[in-house]
């Protein structure tokens with residue numbers, strides 16, 4: 068009988084999961100599983116609730132990216148009730164989404180992932196964490212904590228509640244932005260833009276060059292990608308656009324969000340509560356075999372950077388060109404998620420500055436009145452962790468009769484399983500392994516920022 | 518032995534509790550299932566008290582107050598009536614049959630009405646069975 | 656000396672943990688000087704079964720204080736919670752999921768079997784999917800608040816809890832004193848204009864914005880409940896008001912009760928309906944009143960609707 072190595076819980080990620088590595092008699096990897104442990108039933112318990120309340124409920128799917136659920140839900144309810152928010156309503160929502168992306172990326176890169184790089188994958192677990200970074204790099208740490216907090220406070224100032232927000236409402240937004248607030252937020256966004264450029268430079272110097280080998284190998288797999296692009300010019304979009312599904316050979320299918328069910332199916336394995344979305348429209352079925360995957364695509368930063376034609380803001384565009392020059396399109400190396408995350412950080416800061424420079428963001432026409440009705444609406448935004456899909460059907464009283472959610476992270480559950488298998492198989496041989504090696508297996512998961 | 522329900526009766530001080538007193542002095546019989554809790558006015562009985570009684574083992578709850586218009590605190594019993602609608606409406610939400618609850622009015626000189634009310638709810642709830650029968654049956 | 660501390664999350668969304676990080680400036684000294692984290696899955700890599708993943712005994716280190724977020728929904732949550740109780744001298748329930756069930760306890764109002772099956776049979780799942788049951792922790796019969804399973808020393812509700820109050824509680828532990836926590840209702844911390852009762856006959860859904868002038872501060876806006884919207888401020892524990900304003904009201908949006916009931920064992924739905932009825936409002940105009948228990952559905956608050964007996968169905 069072989070043994071089982073349990074990495075439980077997977078740490079420095081958002082959520083509840085464990086890895087089981089099954090070894091054969093020779094101590095080589097026979098099988099690996101990424102078990103998603105939590106089961107909460109959101110799709111079910113929103114049934115019967117008035118649709119306009121849903122954006123305030125589904126936020127609790129994730130406390131790290133509640134804004135994404137909030138906004139996708141708002142868009143879905145808009146569509147179900149057939150109401151179109153005024154332009155400023157959309158702008159305010161998008162600005163909040165950008166702020167939320169900013170803090171999320173800082174959190175993920177510096178608080179959760181960076182300890183592996185700054186302190187090293189083999190550092191003892193008791194120091195390989197953000198407290199360790201504070202000790203090793205106090206100035207950097209102080210700056211990071213301050214910048215993340217700034218982003219959260221910007222959200223709070225504009226929208227009252229930063230975690231589990233309430234300011235997005237069916238038909239638009241709940242309060243206008245005042246001119247004084249606009250100027251203040253603009254200044255803060257510029258500060259964050261500076262920081263984001265610094266962050267990428269820092270990472271290029273200390274992480275991506277130093278860990279070249281790890282990056283090119285650890286958990287590397289070959290898959291397709293899913294993201295959102297501008298309807299006209301194919302540039303990177305986060306709040307609204309058209310969905311693009313790219314195959315590993317870089318051929319693409321574009322589709323409108325409400326057709327998502329034609330393209331995406333969900334596979335369920337008995338050993339994980341996490342459903343595994345796959346590209347149904349490729350008609351190749353579903354397989355997690357890293358050597359011959361079927362239907363597998365990835366989402367999140369690497370995917371978005373791969374599927375877009377370009378980025379509409381100059382600094383991020385320059386970084387994109389440099390990145391593509393080195394890694395090609397589509398880039399497949401799993402740890403490049405970190406790199407693309409920081410490119411995207413620059414984009415969201417630039418975009419926030421761009422929107423806050425517009426005078427029409429302070430327009431007081433921010434919400435269109437809604438009437439409950441029977442309908443169906445699909446709302447999609449790009450969450451930090453991937454394309455987030457909310458799909459609601461309502462009855463004539465505007466209450467939910469059916470809901471379907473495909474959460475950003477779940478697109479990557481299949482690929483994470485494959486990356487774990489790849490990482491474990493290449494690292495663990497003849498029963499020889501240590502805590503540092505197991506941490507490297509986890510790093511393959513952390514790249515996806517689940 | 519058959520099922521003997523526990524009934525909690527909230528009686529206001531001025532009318533219904535006085536009536537219960539009178540029933541006692543007059544040696545009138547009423548079901549021993551009823552436990553009386555004296556309150557100053559029926560308007561003081563918050564819906565939570567009713568729910569608490571049911572969740573702590575009562576099988577039925579009755580609130581008794583002065584006739585409408587005769588409350589000693591002016592409109593306490595009207596408030597009780599409004600709350601009563603809430604209670605009746607919400608009992609199902611918490612998994613109880615509406616028939617386990619009732620509100621009724623009487624004056625201090627009507628012990629016979631009191632006895633009738635007590636007998637009525639006791640008989641009704643006895644037929645319904647214990648409050649947690651559903652849970653026990655799965 | 657730094658206080659040994661454990662953080663754990665059960666059926667949680669990690670918003671409580673983000674609230675800890677939102678403490679702001681005080682965060683760095685707190686995490687590095689005042690507290691010594693010995694186990695905290697979101698921030699550090701201590702493992703239940705040893706760092707080599709080959710232990711046989713589930714283990715969380717001993718600590719002076721433990722913060723646990725999330726309700727108890729699976730056998731694994733229960734195992735972690737029991738272990739926390741055993742190892743921590745002071746156990747703090749962090750967030751409304753831990754104190755009252757929170758949003759995930761909405762599941763308590765559903766038929767369990769049908770509900771779980773429904774989650775794995777949606778518009779996009781492959782035909783014939785069923786509820787996973789291999790190497791995943793089995794769900795309990797319902798979602799519990801932590802104090803239904805173990806003794807809790809301190810309750811810090813909020814969804815998420817207020818970072819300022821988290822800091823206060825942690826510093827109180829560090830300084831070995833009682834924390835100063837609010838005990839009133841959200842309305843008691845809300846500066847809007849209240850003109851008295853009676854105005855509201857039916858309760859409106861939040862389908863249009865509240866009435867207010869953009870440049871006016873909140874204390875020039877009329878109470879949202881008096882504007883006719885359902886606002887759960889009267890039946891919700893105070894605490895969210897950072898910088899003086901209840902957070903949703905600051906966004907000009909009505910309160911939905913995320914800090915749980917004012918008295919710990921209160922019932923928000925009952926209290927709200929009672930308040931409406933006592934003020935002469937038509938409480939039946941509230942659409943989906945069970946939603947008023949959306950944050951406090953543990954402790955038996957939300958249950959599947961009673962199936963009518965054969966006799967009742969007639």
Ligand code: SF4
Nearest residue numbers: 667670750751752814
């Ligand atoms: S209380 Fe709220 S923030 Fe905390 S875990 Fe529960 S849902 Fe998340």
Ligand code: SF4
Nearest residue numbers: 842845878879886888
């Ligand atoms: S009901 Fe709402 S708006 Fe009115 S005082 Fe209370 S919290 Fe404030």
Ligand code: SF4
Nearest residue numbers: 895903910911912913
């Ligand atoms: S106003 Fe109510 S719902 Fe909003 S944060 Fe405060 S307690 Fe929670």
Ligand code: FES
Nearest residue numbers: 529558582583588
């Ligand atoms: S005093 Fe009897 S009902 Fe008010």
